[in-house]
Amino acid sequence: MKIILNERNYVTEILSDKSSEIKKISSFLRLYARYLYHEKGLRKTGIKKELDAFMRNRQPGYRPADWQDTFERYAAGAGKYPLCNCDGIRVTKKELDTIQQLQNKVLERLAFTLLCLAKFGNFKNPENHNWVTCSNSEIYSMACITASAFEKDRKLSVLKDLGLIAYAKKVNSLSLQVLFLEEESAPALWISDFRKLGYEWNLYKGEPYIRCASCGILVKRDSNRKKYCKDCAKISTAHSKFLWDMEHRNAKSEF
Ligand SMILES: [Zn+2]
Structure with a gap:
């Protein structure tokens, strides 16, 4: 379980960043249903429609039939608890x-x-x-x-x-x-x-830490060049390699 202080901001970030990784999709959908209820004023049918749209866009291999009961449940319970919007x-x-x-x-x-x-x-x-x-x-x-x-x-x-x-x-x-x-x-x-x-x-207490330049998580600073946490560094390296490959390929094809 991950503690989310500000649920509204959390959902907005996930929605705006299509590459963001969602570790537990069902927990996110339950929260998203509450967001749609409290922030967007949607009710049962509208919420279910949005949950379905989200899954179509973001979850490869999504099978709508498998999720109908879950959507039904989340939409029904969405109004029960308000969003927690704590800044710290x-x-x-x-x-x-x-x-x-x-x-x-x-x-x-x-x-x-x-x-x-x-x-x-x-x-x-x-x-x-x-x-x-x-x-x-x-x-x-x-x-x-x-x-x-x-x-x-x-x-x-x-x-x-x-x-x-x-x-x-x-x-x-x-x-x-x-x-x-x-x-x-x-x-x-x-x-x-x-x-x-x-x-x-x-x-x-004064120990050396940095906040990851991508996801903001605290990590030990073991070198002055360190900018990312382990997970984000992997993504960043893969991305640079991809860009390098693309450039290289383009340069080659010019001949
Ligand atoms: Zn990170």
Whole structure:
């Protein structure tokens, strides 16, 4: 699951960039249906028509018959939740100080990630009261921490013992509440991208990172020439090679 802060902008970007890669097409269609409902004022028939048009344009091998039930479902549920249009969350001075006091890089990234998630939860629902409902693996992936399941639990319980978080066991899921929010303190950091929260923390601590010139994701700067993340560099190299081949072919054919 990818956390999208601003759903309206996300959909607009996908629509305007035909080459953009959509990792999970069904999640995107569900969101697109909500966008069409809330932003374009469409209702059931109109939404289904647009979902179909999108698939015809963008999904090679699309078979309309396979998707009718799905479109029906997405169109029916489109009006249920408004779009989430969050531009970012604000972290305060006291919150940063609390995290720094951990004096452990991995725990700091974990605490920072949980803090950002709690704040985003509060933005989406003012009655959220600092709860985080993501799974452990989602949290650790955003925190940019690799650890065994045992280690994941252990690190969380360290934060719990320090009084930074609390648990609540519900029927099938584990929720956790972040206890160190200090909204009244001075604003110190603005976070508008949740893809690599752990790296956002490292960047704040002064480690060298760049934002990919194409997709904006944070990546470690291991050379001064680095401009792109791994995925975008591949596309960029393929594109340059294509241009070079074209030029070369044209030059040859002039003789
Ligand atoms: Zn990139």
